[in-house]
Amino acid sequence: MSRSKEAMMIVLDAGVSMREPLNETTRKAVVGSRFDAAKTAVQSILSQKMLFRKHDEVGIVMYGTEGTENHLHETQGGYEHVQVLTNLDEVSTRVAETMASAQAASSDTKADILDGIIVALDLLIRRTDKKKYEKRLVVVTDAATPIANPADMEVVCSMVQNMDVQLQIIGIDFSITDVTKIEPLAVKPEEKHHIKLENEKMLLSIVNEVHGDLMSVSKRIDFLAQGKTRTVNQTTKFRGNLEFGATLQIPTYVFSKTLEQRLPTLAKESTVGEPGVGKVKMDRLYHSQSKPDEEVAPEARIKAYKYGSEMIPFSTADQASLKLETTRSLKILGFLPRDCVDRSMYMSNTDAVFGDFTKPRAQEALAALVRAMADEKKVAIARFVARANAAPKVVVLIPNTCGGKDGRLRCLWLQQIPFEEDMRQYEFPSLRVPKATPTKEQQDVADALVDALMLPSDKQQLHSKAFCPSLQRFYDTIPKRAEDPHCPVASLPPYVERYLREDKELFTAALPSIQSFNAAFQLKEAVKAKDQKKKFFWSDANKNAAIKDEPLAGDDAAVAEPSGGGDDDDEFDLDDLLGGEDVTSVGSMNPISDFEALLSAKHNKVAKAHTAVSGMQDQIATLFGQESAYHAKALQCLLHFRRRSPEIHYSASFNAFLQTLKDAWYLSPVWSLLETHNVTLLSTKDDPTTDVTPSDAHAFLHGVVAAPTEPTVVVDVPAPLEDDDLFADLE
Structure with a gap:
């Protein structure tokens, strides 16, 4: 089942205090003022939506502005200095350009954060009423301006709870960021403006009341800038029984563990058509060689297989008869010692086989099977058909015993193995001949090289999350190209580049071992025969x-x-x-x-x-x-x-x-x-x-x-x- 669309309202503080320099330190982006940091965070959210959740809807409300433009002010009065920048709608380049041109107020204005929140919730109600939406409210503020009517806090809390809205507050230069403690820890009251401190306490109370989230703007920027990944719903690839003959069956779920993420496909558009409607459609017309002026109708065409230099026709019925009719199933064929299946035979992405989550006995049975296979050092060979009439696959089921104490996470890793036709045989010369066997001195040099290039313990976790360079550059370039079609391709982010470059400190320390290895295995240049220009007899x-x-x-x-x-x-x-x-x-x-x-x-x-x-x-x-x-x-x-x-x-x-x-x-x-x-x-x-x-x-x-x-x-x-x-x- 697909995930519901999300309706997100962003409340952005545009008061004059947002023009002050940002005191927080960001590692992934360079920002100047507080408002620049807020804009960077909002633009990152918009970019994520356009890249990965294009059907989600986003609206932006700014409070503390010099002008007033909102529905509640027009109908009820009040709610001054609150401006609706964009209504709830799918994110487009127009929304991104509007956000990029937004500016903070240049003069001191009344900036009531509760007014901005109420206006945003009103827009959210009128858009999502009686519709299936996941609702989210994001507030970006420094909380430096006084609140006219603190009693509205109860109204805000009740509205958020009744509407089932998820609240997130991104604090700018906040001294209170711990949702479990109200009193500030690092900053003394006398060192902080009293109004800002009280507002932070109030926002923290709202977060605790509605079970929301509070995050500093620097962490939010670093989080959004590091590693743009698509959120994928965890859906089952297969739901059926793990069959042991005709008498024993274990209900199972199969999920994809790894799946290659590819670049989005390019869409073709006409350069002479109007923007948005210049879609390119391809039509094919078939003509006979004997009658090139006449089009061959679809019912007069037939597919054929090439057999030597001839074409053997196959009708639709013939093609259907060639296909093997199969039913969805996962059947055990037998067990083998684990050493019999080499990792080089794995052909596909990794899938995980779990017991049916709705049936505790199925989970217990599968956990027992996993434990027995691990103790016996065995793997299972099975026939897997993911869906009806799909081509059957031969798979190997490998036990995974790294689950929790309750055994719920114990599963079987599923990997496809090849048929005989899928194997590639290469006859390479044997390396076991005496000439190719290294001496003891050469083996010692090779062992020293491996030991010298071992990553230290404090750096072994740096490669646990390695992002794809081409995808990250693509995700960074697309938003910039949307604003400027002539901008160059974005440079590689530093957090990605470190996976592609060697560690200079590590290789500098290992330089003696590298030189020793090079000296122990000298390569001799092959002598090329001179050109024989003279004729020989x-x-x-x-x-x-x-x-x-x-x-x-x-x-x-x-x-x-x-x-x-x-x-x-x-x-x-x-x-x-x-x-x-x-x-x-x-x-x-x-x-x-x-x-x-x-x-x-x-x-x-x-x-x-x-x-x-x-x-x-x-x-x-x-x-x-x-x-x-x-x-x-x-x-x-x-x-x-x-x-x-x-x-x-x-x-x-x-x-x-x-x-x-x-x-x-x-x-x-x-x-x-x-x-x-x-x-x-x-x-x-x-x-x-x-x-x-x-x-x-x-x-x-x-x-x-x-x-x-x-x-x-x-x-x-x-x-x-x-x-x-x-x-x-x-x-």
Whole structure:
């Protein structure tokens, strides 16, 4: 149930005594005179209302003014020097501007505080009669002017009590602020004006009579200036039973314990429209691609899910059938050891589960459950549905035993935990390797750093209330922008900034520990490879370097691993020589990588594929033409070229290239190497689109025809094309 609107009347002392300097000290704001302090307190109240309670109504009455303007004076007479600044209405920028321009009287006038209170109560009665309002009366005064008719005090007390009005008095330079004691404690009577002292006693008596509040203006200003927070009604998030199967149920209430407070959303308004009516409304019109001039009616539209490159339509009935129909419930699934649920699995804000406040037995049962879970160090896993047809959640219920003596505050903390689809798996290298384990000296330095930066006991409570910087700056800027649209963004309040800055005293004292930690864990700058602007060729490479491409099992001609026990300085990295530039041709340093890079190009695929094939053929022929140490590299490139040719539809080109190699190197060590590794033509067994039979491929390599076998039927099935190959010829 929403909170009722509040009707607040503010009675402000505007007598000539309010022009005197303020004797009290304010820590959150700088004020000059008493009236400036009173205006600051009232403006803070108005700002709070506009930010958080915009539907509350506020009226302002000033007494001790040079003029008179109020309803009782016009109808009954009397009540002079009382002016109604604003009637009861929702707070607006006009009210704030009116309050900002108010001034105290420049000459001595009759300032009767009881007259001002009676006029304010009259406005309150006429506005809230027979209506549901929470009524509040705030009086801001220094009580320095005499009261003409003290007998009206009884009338004021009876009116406040009969109307159920909450009275708050903000005293300015009061010597009496204790509602339990009438006599002043810190100021002697002879040091204080007799009239002011008697008025303070009278106001204190009224506060005691009607059970009101009395506060000094400095404390009120500091209270309103520090931490602007929205008042949120404590409503239940869930009311139902905590179910243990079908036979045991505990009536419970679920409240939100923490909830992220966000910045208010920005509203769109038209700059060309009139103020207050220039609201922006967005309409969407849908048109068909085939008929762009015709609007598609709502009944002709349907939603769809994307499945690959297609859209699968789903009607309203289909969407409804996809939703799981659920009922509001909180069901226990079982109990687990507390160590089984890590805090990193918590997904949501924290909720609190209490026993039904209207049923003492339910509270006792839940308190007993909480105590048992705490003693056994167990947590409960439950299925939670906050409202009907809402998505079910898996939650963990954690016992809280920090309640009072009666156990009323003992509850279960409720936290949502993830489903398997909600988990994110990250494979990080282990920190348990010896190389990552700190030494005893390093661990001692780290322990000393933590101890040195521990907050002292007198400062550990400073961070118990940390306000959000962005929200506080927003709340400070909005009232100023309402008065001046061009004013800059408000600076960060000091009480908020201290949470964002390190404690200089603490870090100055801990500087030796910080320096020791820095010295114990020195970071070495990684040496960057120099830019290789000079072109390198395979013949320029270190002959002791290992070939990092596809190894050949059992190849005697393969280059051996370099000696030196794995010294990093002797390793030869082909990627360092490439310089990281875009590949435009197949080079001699890493032909296979260049070949694959050209084939995976996103643009000009046909031209890049032709460049890759011709470049690979040139490199293979060049490597076979050099000394035998490079034949292994050539063989790796040839095997890779053979394997990839059917996939890129270059089988005919490979067979023609292999015929060229046979013509050049037949009856040589090169051809013997190919025979050893059975590198022959691509036949129908490898690619059904070729016209070379397996027997022809065997005869091509070994010079003899293979034994005839039973004929097999070969079905000419076109090779499947990828999406990129389908559109390759269009570029």
